[in-house]
Amino acid sequence: MLRVAVVGSGPSGVYAAQTLVQQREVPGVRVDVLDRLPCPYGLVRYGVAPDHEKIKSLQGSLRTVLEDERIRFLGNVEVGGERLTTARLLELYHAVVYCVGAARDRLLGIPGEELAGVHSATAFVSWYSAHPDATAEDFGLAGVRSAVVIGAGNVAVDVTRILARGVAELRPTDMPEPALGALAGSGIREVAMVARRGPSQGRFTTKELRELGTLPGVDTQVRAAELALDPAYADPAAAAALPAVNRRNVEVLRDWTTHGREAGARRITLRFFLRPVEVLGDADGRVTGVRFERTAPDGRGGVTGTGVHEDIEAQLVLRSVGYQGVPLPGLPFDAARGTVPHAGGRVLRDGRASVGEYVAGWIKRGPTGVIGTNRPCAKETASSLLQDAAALARRALPADPLDALRAAGLSPVPWPGWLAIETAESALGRSLGRRSVKIPDWPTLLAAAATATGDEPAW
Known part of the structure; x- marks a missing residue:
């Protein structure tokens, strides 16, 4: 034997x-x-x-x-x-x-990452999935109006969706009671999911992406000007050459720019071509937002910085940039x-x-x-x-x-x-x-x- x-x-x-x-x-x-x-x-x-x-x-x-x-x-x-x-x-x-x-999750490696209110998506997922090693906290959700999720994979989509979902849709699941209670008392109204590259390079699958656009009481938005920065979005021939899942993702995002939805109690915004450079905080050491640098395609599949910056407000930041x-x-x-x-x-x-x-x-x-x-x-x-x-x-x-x-x-x-x-x-x-x-x-x-x-x- x-x-x-x-x-x-x-x-x-x-x-x-x-x-x-x-x-x-x-x-x-x-x-x-x-x-x-x-x-x-x-x-x-x-x-x-x-x-x-x-x-x-x-x-x-x-x-x-x-x-x-x-x-x-x-x-x-x-x-x-x-x-x-x-x-x-x-x-x-x-x-x-x-x-x-x-x-282990990857760090962003930028100033301010140690501020209170900045967490890994891994820790957030462990918490709402009842992992016994998860810290017994509520992520301060009651005091959060705006959240930023940094990443463009399925985990980023998952945590974005969970933050935006109504508790009535989560109650039938096996989510632990403390997490369900914290999400029920959440003050979140805005969730921005931010990627440093373009829509054609997102690592999320189309099924998960589409789901963001079907959440009851949630308005999902994209910015046509950001999508247009992606050569594979602007050029039909380039889009046709994409792998099937990336091509479908582009089609879903393109559809979102032309079909409006009723404004809901909460809003998800997908942002592209923005690279995090600093987490901003207040005098008490709590996060207040993230500073991003606008990026542009470099012609070799990557992106380069443009020197143009934008701040996005957030009292909660979740990084979802990969595992190690x-x-x-x-x-x-x-x-x-x-x-x-x-x-x-x-x-x-x-x-x-x-x-x-x-x-x-x-x-x-x-x-x-x-x-x-x-x-x-x-x-x-x-x-x-x-x-x-x-x-x-x-x-x-x-x-x-x-x-x-x-x-x-x-x-x-x-x-x-x-x-x-x-x-x-x-x-x-x-x-x-x-x-x-x-x-x-x-x-x-x-x-x-x-x-x-x-x-x-x-x-």
């Missing part, structure tokens, strides 16, 4: 586990899927906006994989700390696949790329493949692609591991690694513990007159998991 640990239970980890147990070339593979959190599904649970039910429904297919008898979920297991080093983990398994994502991988103690790390060096998913140490160590997902390729991109990425890594299986399986292992994890002072949450958390969240929702509502803190999650009956079978 080949015993494999997959670290991370998001899509890349689940797809890696699925590939390993469903293939036929190497029989008898057993996989433990370990996660630092007591809950599975990674960014599908903690990164997908609560009002995107269709995407969140992917949890159902991930669940089916994790319920396979050849796969065992063990939450509340942190790898890389004193209790469980990467070296010790490799002693317990023939192979380890690290699918730990890219947990973070080092995991015990694994090599390429700081420039934010990834673990690898060849076909095999971890490289000093340029040579490290026996039994593999990577998949964002920590392998960087924060690119959509959820489905993780499937071929994970299959490539699993293929490399299976090619090495005969040599890996020769090594004798200790008894069931679950016993070793507990002996090290860890308290793994097995699948029945996660099911108990689900039951507790359903009960919480009923008590609030809502559907299932996420539990947002560690103590309550672990207390719910502890009510589980049954355990995972020993191997």
Whole structure:
């Protein structure tokens, strides 16, 4: 039997586990899927906006994989700390696949970024998604009239939409009660989503973009003069040469310039060709706005500054300019790329493949692609591991690694513990007159998991 640990239970980890147990070339593979959190599904649970039910429904297919008898979920297991080093983990398994994502957001690197009221979109998403590591704050929404979201990807679109949505549309979701209450009391009336390049270079998908134009009671605006700065917007031939998603985005934005909507209680404005150069603040150290420099296409796919500046008022600024991988103690790390060096998913140490160590997902390729991109990425890594299986399986292992994890002072949450958390969240929702509502803190999650009956079978 080949015993494999997959670290991370998001899509890349689940797809890696699925590939390993469903293939036929190497029989008898057993996989433990370990996660630092007591809950599975990674960014599908903690990164997908609560009002995107269709995407969140992917949890159902991930669940089916994790319920396979050849796969065992063990939450509340942190790898890389004193209790469980990467070296010790490799002693317990023939192979380890690290699918730990890219947990850190990128900074803007401009003056004033440290002011109160400036946050990463990552932190905001974690808060309204009930991530147990999220800070217990309300982002000062009651005192916010105008917000600026810096970025042009789907995360920027998500946080813009959540800020502008009415609470009546969020109440049916699983958003935690504190976040729902803070958004209900929000004073926000204006949200500006600002990109340093043009509409043809936006990284959002068309479905998410269109959704901004259909929010009840929200007026969505663009400025035709800014769109016209983009050569692919002004020139039909250039627009036709764009990738399909970018071409559709341009068409949606073009339509917004000609079809007015009734003014709503809140307004979203999409701004283009503006680069943030300074966050402005008051004497109390709170943000009051962002200073942008007008940019222009440089003819090489990038932009250049024009020296013309514009200030946009804001009492809340969310930066959404990408993610970065973070080092995991015990694994090599390429700081420039934010990834673990690898060849076909095999971890490289000093340029040579490290026996039994593999990577998949964002920590392998960087924060690119959509959820489905993780499937071929994970299959490539699993293929490399299976090619090495005969040599890996020769090594004798200790008894069931679950016993070793507990002996090290860890308290793994097995699948029945996660099911108990689900039951507790359903009960919480009923008590609030809502559907299932996420539990947002560690103590309550672990207390719910502890009510589980049954355990995972020993191997």
